[in-house]
Amino acid sequence: MVKDISTEQRILEAARRVFMKKGMAGARMQEIADEAGINKALLHYYFRSKDKLFEHILMEVVGRIATSLKSMMELDIPIIQRLCFFVEIYVDVLMENRYLPLFVLTEINQNPERFASMIREHIVVNMQDFIVQLEDEIEQGKINPVHPLHLVSSVLGMIIFPFAAFPLIEEAMGDNFAPLARNFLNQRKEVVKEFVINALTPKNHDK
Amino acid sequence: MVKDISTEQRILEAARRVFMKKGMAGARMQEIADEAGINKALLHYYFRSKDKLFEHILMEVVGRIATSLKSMMELDIPIIQRLCFFVEIYVDVLMENRYLPLFVLTEINQNPERFASMIREHIVVNMQDFIVQLEDEIEQGKINPVHPLHLVSSVLGMIIFPFAAFPLIEEAMGDNFAPLARNFLNQRKEVVKEFVINALTPKNHDK
């Protein structure tokens, strides 16, 4: 019953890379096998079908996102700090895997039913806590009134875009792009955090 | 030589819908044929191959984007107004076709070479004009100093996200979603315009 961890692990890592980059429809079992240094038959030995393998990767990815969201919501800090913290770690994650957001968004759009329960269980729950805290701080006058979904949409959009549009940014930056790219993406942290602070910090009319 | 416009047009519209929703890899010629109310053979009669048909749709889509960008850059208005105008029309476009941004971004990532020349010719050129004007207004002290690519990334990201993450937003909003969705997406216009204005309008320390 004890499977060889090393091979299974190599398959999973290869599958993650290929699925992330090509998506479910564009990925090929042959490519995953090559990437893992084995042959197609073994893929089916370990994970019966392409669909099952994909599902596995999906759960792993969504699970990881959910876990980091959850652990972040457990810290007892003001909403502004919470968002700034989120920006920091999320940009770092995307630096390691720029295909993540486009992959997740594409697959959700392709097959919303498959995600409905995952989203409800893992994402919406954390959202609820976030909304409660946000409305709480608004009521206390600590921050400006904002619509939680608009705030989240803005922050996520601002973070995700440069990674999703990476080849576009590359082209826009021109020749000496490579050395600048990492720098630009790192600057995003400050840009987005500045947005959060400006959007939420009250203007202090009575100062 | 005069082809039957009606059929060719129906094919193109069907292809656009299917490609937009499923992407190049996920789209099926059979589905496009069904959607157009004809059979597969006719698709090949009109557009030799799937790749050619896809290329056609791609050019059409990118061309339309480039045209609206260009016409917008021809207006002689301040940068803030230009961006606000852009937000207005772009959100309206996405209301009609929410798959547009995810489609374009995915395909660019899938096949950057295919887009390199298009991007340089159509997008980067308009970007250059935009950057010149931006830096000009910054120098004149009319607006705050900002990095053009960061500004564009923020605005595009803020606009695109709710459309790209539509099923997520849907789930987050819960049951009575349908009536609220259109409203929420329309509010985006004001939210993003407010960001543009806040980010660029000088604080007037000497007032």
Added chain:
DNA sequence: GTCTATAAGTAGATAGAC
């Protein structure tokens, strides 16, 4: 567990009748 060989199914492309 891992491989080679092959089956089974799917999708793009073509032939040829009308």
Added chain:
DNA sequence: GTCTATCTACTTATAGAC
């Protein structure tokens, strides 16, 4: 121009040897 039928190539999946 449009259709049905068919071919070819590719991709997933399985059989069976080692």
